[in-house]
Amino acid sequence: MEFLHQLWLQDERWEVGQPAIVDSSAAYQPQQLHDQSGQCARWLQGLGVRPGNRVMVVADASFSSICMLAACSMVDATFTIISPEVPIIRRSTIVNEIEPTVILVDSLSAVAPEFLTLDPVFRRYQWSVTSLTGVDVFRTRAVGTDAAWIVFTSGSTGKPKGIVMSHAAVLSFWDGLIAHMQPPLGSRYASLSPLQFDFSLLDIGLCLGSGTTLYFPNRLLLHKPTQLLKVLSQWGITHMSSVPTVWKLMLKLCGKDISEFTSLKRIVFAGEHFPAEHMRSIHDQLPGVDFYNIYGQSESIACTFEVLGPRYFLSETPHAPIGKGHRAIEMMLWDSDGRRISEPDQIGELVIRGLPLFSGYWKLPKETATRLIDDPAYPEFAHKVFKTGDNCYFDVQGCFYFVGRCDNQIKVNGNRVELEEIERHLNAFDGISNSCVLTVGDGQDTELHAVVVVQVGGQSPQSLEAQLRAHLSGVLPGYMLPRKYHLREDIPITANGKNDRQKLKSLLVLD
Incomplete structure (x- = not known):
């Protein structure tokens, strides 16, 4: 098996009558997935799409969009997914970067009209197409090391950064994921992530590669948590995959209704910290549910999977365990001098090696060279390791724990501070649904400001601030205590569901 469509389109994985995909419009059988993917592939070839293009x-997750992604794999074209909600400036930047042969737009999505040049031949698939001047490539056959997709994330310069993943890397990851999770027969798996987020692609590979029915709720329901919960319950969902922000909203707006979601057995999450307080609230209503923490970077899709049971969220563990890594990768810690850390409970940068690593950053050779470096254990060969930029440590059993980003590690009066550590303690305070710690000033003048979202009102800002100060003073040293507090109804998030620190800073007066 060399290509992602070969994993997705294996009809023998499915029981008779079991749908492969259910979206807001209909349920689709595995044979329909196989047939329509082939039709889409032939159509792409008719448009002039060739290997390497x-x-x-531009689409949300649906049966139709999955067929199109499979078709790209079948013709050895590299796909880039853009959410219909992405602003035109960012979308145009990405178009200029990758120089696509065609842009395909799901006409059912709410998208700006500048890409909607309708092709009548393809209207029956409810897609439209814009042809561009593609870059010729020189390939005569497809191989597994060809690029399957380019996923764009926020770059440190403010410009989107493309991460190139090969078929071989993706399949190696999915192999480790399927072996580790092994959804039971009859599982119903709901994916709530936007299609452009590689967490969604993780869900697709897991389900279609294991014979698990994949459900795509209408993403508009994310703004209507009560209706979303009702739809998921009616579908009999057993596995729900989303960023924790989705659960934060449901707990805030329809928390008492969660007890009716009796079919749910596992909550799968990634991308951000899931507050233990929220896990406890869900567990109180659904005692049989466990929490599956998927950790990693887009450069490897993910690298660890760990079930978080009551022993974690009913205790006062400061950091969530992320696991030991799946079978296709090795995880290690390096100190600031690049030496491997062999003793437990010492913080260092997580470095990983193995087949599931990305090929490089699109058109960014210098940045690629700083993160995807030669393996010092094998300097004579072309083996690479990936410096993740994450600070972690491991315990005596070899289980790793995430501490925070290296770039969110700052110095306050000469002391090292992890912003995520402060946020974890803020999120643990009763009534706080989200928080974000920002820095103001530089060097010796650096100050910490805490932005918090209150789940339950009824008290003055001054009273809440005093309680938060007392709470943090009991668990953190003085240099880690925020100087000022800002109360907001929400915190802006990125398209991938994470706190948007830069946008938040622009919305506040920080002085």
Whole structure:
């Protein structure tokens, strides 16, 4: 098996009558997935798409969009997915970067009209297409090391950064994921992430590669948590995959209704910290549910999977365990001098090696060279390791724990501070649904400001601030205590569901 469509389109994995995909419009059988993917592939070839070309797909997750992604794999085209909600400036930047042969737009999505040049031949698939001047490539056959997709994330310079993943890397990851999770027969798995987020691609590979029915709720329901919960319950969902922000909203707006979601057995999450307080609230209503923490970077999709049971969220553990890594990778810690850390409970940068690593950053060779470096254990060969930029430590059993980003590690009066550590303690305070710690000033003048979202009102800002100060003073040293507090109804998040620190800073007066 060399290509992602070969994993997705294996009909023998499915029981008779079991749908492969259910979206807001209908349920689709495995044979329909196989047949329509083939039709889409032939259509792409008719448009002039050739091996090595890039195809931009502007769409939400649905049966139709999955067929199109499979078709790209079948013709050996590299796809880039853009959410219909992405602003035109960012979308145009990505178009200029990858120079796609075609841009495919799901006409059912709410998308700006500048890409909607309708092709009548393809209207029956409810897609539209814009042809561009693609870059010729020189390939005569496809191989597994060809690029399967380019996923764009926020770059440190403010410009989107493309992460190139090969078929071989993706399949190696999915192999480790399927072996580790092994959804039971009859599982119903709901994916709530936007299609452009590689967490969604993780869900697709897991389900279609293991014979698990994949459900795509209408993403508009994310703004209507009560209705979303009702739909998931009606579908009999057993596994729900989303960023924790989705659960924060449901707990805030329809928390008492969660007890009716009796079919749910596992909550799968990634991308951000899941507050232990929220896990406890869900567990109180659904005692049989466990929490599956998927940790990693887009450069490897993910690297660890760990079940968090009551022993974690009913205790006062400061950091969530992330596991030991799946079978296709090795995880290690390096100190600031690049030496491997062999003793437990010492913080260092997480470095990983193995087949599931990305090929490089699109058109960024210098940045690629700083993160994807030669393996010092094998300097004579072309083996690479990836410096993740994450600070972690491991315990005596070899289980790793995430501490925070290296770039969110700052110095306050000469002391090292992890912003995520302060946020964890803020999120643990009763009534706080989200928080974000920002820095103001530089060097010796650096100050910490805490932005918090209150789940339950009824008290003055001054009273809440005093309680938060007392709470943090009991668990953190003085240099880690925020100087000022800002109360907001929400915190802006990125398209991938994470706190948007830069946008938040622009919305506040920090002095």
